Amino acid sequence: MVSSVKQRGTSSLDLWIRSARLFSGLFLSLFVLTHLANLALGLVSLEAIDAWRGILMAPWRSGAGSLILALAAFIHASIGLYTISKRRSLTLSRVDVVQIILGVLTPPLLITHVLTLRVTSLFVPEFDASYAVILSVYWSLAPAYAFQQLFVVMIVWVHAAIGFYSWIALRPVWPRIRNIVLPILFLVPILALLGFVEAGKEVLYRLENDAAWLDHIRAAQHLYSQAAPTLNAINTNVVASYWILVSIAFLSWAVRIYVGRSRPVRVFYEGDATATGRSGLSLLEISLTSGIPHAHICQGRGRCGTCRVDILRGGQNLTPPTDQEIKTLSQLHVTDTTRLACQARLLQGEVAIARILPAYADISAAQTPEEWEPKDSPSKIDDTLPAPVSSPLQEVTP
Ligand code: HEM
Ligand code: FES
Structure with missing residues (x-):
């Protein structure tokens, strides 16, 4: 949908x-x-x-x-x-x-x-x-x-x-x-x-x-x-x-x-991982600072859509979607509860999310997103598969 x-x-x-x-x-x-x-x-x-x-x-x-x-x-x-x-x-x-x-x-x-x-x-x-x-x-x-x-x-x-x-x-x-x-x-x-x-x-x-x-x-x-x-x-x-x-x-x-340091917030992931961050950080920043694998091909510029997550609860604690986020999500098949982790900032309290793409998603996940549509529920994401390719810029640095 x-x-x-x-x-x-x-x-x-x-x-x-x-x-x-x-x-x-x-x-x-x-x-x-x-x-x-x-x-x-x-x-x-x-x-x-x-x-x-x-x-x-x-x-x-x-x-x-x-x-x-x-x-x-x-x-x-x-x-x-x-x-x-x-x-x-x-x-x-x-x-x-x-x-x-x-x-x-x-x-x-x-x-x-x-x-x-x-x-x-x-x-x-x-x-x-x-x-x-x-x-x-x-x-x-x-x-x-x-x-x-x-x-x-x-x-x-x-x-x-x-x-x-x-x-x-x-x-x-x-x-x-x-x-x-x-x-x-x-x-x-x-x-x-x-x-x-x-x-x-x-x-x-x-x-x-x-x-x-x-x-x-x-x-x-x-x-x-x-x-x-x-x-x-x-x-x-x-x-x-x-x-x-x-x-x-x-x-x-x-x-x-x-x-931001004085205001801690928490993110619960599908499975049982948990991360603590500071108020105002994006969900992606909280994942990365906590060492939790999270696809982010465009390095958080809001363009690739690979960091997208389903919000399971606590969505009211996030900043509303920006126009950049809306533009990127509108080009993908997503649900009402989908957000870009690099754009959604956690202001207070807690949020529970499920990462949609595996952390090893590569640049093709941005170029041909339909080929990366998850066939199983997000909770079945398995990050233990191949080594992550975190950025197209690592493919070649001109
Ligand atoms: C005047 C000094 C400049 C400053 C302070 C500056 C700063 C920046 C910054 C901070 C970014 C974004 C990095 C990020 O995504 O966080 C950027 C992107 C970029 N810059 Fe510059 N830049 C300068 C000069 C230039 C020049 C001279 C060129 C071209 C010859 C250029 C071409 C670009 C391009 C193509 C991007 C990518 C834009 C995007 O991803 O939205 N910049 N620059
Ligand atoms: S990292 Fe590319 S849209 Fe979030």
Whole structure:
């Protein structure tokens, strides 16, 4: 029976926030993809990079493109920090830890690059941040920045690839496109880094052997130096404000953990397992912190449905379903008492649940859920079967 859970919705804010984070992240990823593809042309020549810059980067350099890009970056970073501040436990997968650390590190590492490329021309309109100019600065004048850029390419790409993969891998289309997409995920940053190095070598050669070219680069540097003091001041203020916001987000996370500690709650599972947790944790977090096996293919993002449980009693002690939960459950065959363990938070007292899928459910349970419909009652789940595959991200970490 398809659940009447469709009618049980609360605020759509949660769903909106998740969608905004996903789509702003995918939009930023598209930008990074074109940028890195452009850089990879350094394997051909410096001229090829700048010639293709006009084509590949044109949409992003237009007024509307720049505005949407800046908006996407702002929305994504804000929601990223908001999500961190709303966490209530330390139950994070290794992939989550990597994604959060890399995401948080990105803005301070990128800000100088962004200001130089996109803001300098607002103060000095004649300044053109061509690849030739920027690569000359990186490879000749400020090699430390060159290494910073290499580092940041890897950070941003790994963060974006994890986000993209954790979304796409749950789609039924994934098995058909994985052989094309996975090589791209690995090849793009490698080719971009090689292009960066090759173009850098060409720049160094020209700086030594081509006097006219050296004059052109010096003129560009002179223009940049006119805006440098203002850019440095902006840089310092933006980075300082950013770290204050990051500190607030992590502090809020710590406070939520601390406050929840004083209010214990209990979960009874099918069979006779019992777990004790803190008020405000999701049922999945309580399972995982107590070492109770529980399928959670999308790592608690509310997308895969594999953590779903039947509520046997105590449902009134749980938070009502979020729109994200309703959306995911409405795509599955569930009963009125089914909830997503990663979304339902236990506020007080006790609840008795039955896990519907076994903990060893793999990614196919999200792609083709009908094949995983339990034939027996949930109380017959046997977790002693094969070794658990807890995450699609463990299958491959791009
Ligand atoms: C500005 C700094 C950034 C911060 C603070 C940040 C933070 C985050 C956080 C916290 C998440 C969610 C992790 C979770 O599920 O708990 C996330 C997801 C994601 N990020 Fe970022 N990120 C940043 C930059 C970027 C950039 C530059 C890109 C693209 C190049 C990107 C692409 C993605 C994608 C595709 C996702 C998956 C979205 C989802 O699952 O809803 N992020 N980011
Ligand atoms: S873990 Fe994927 S929906 Fe709960």
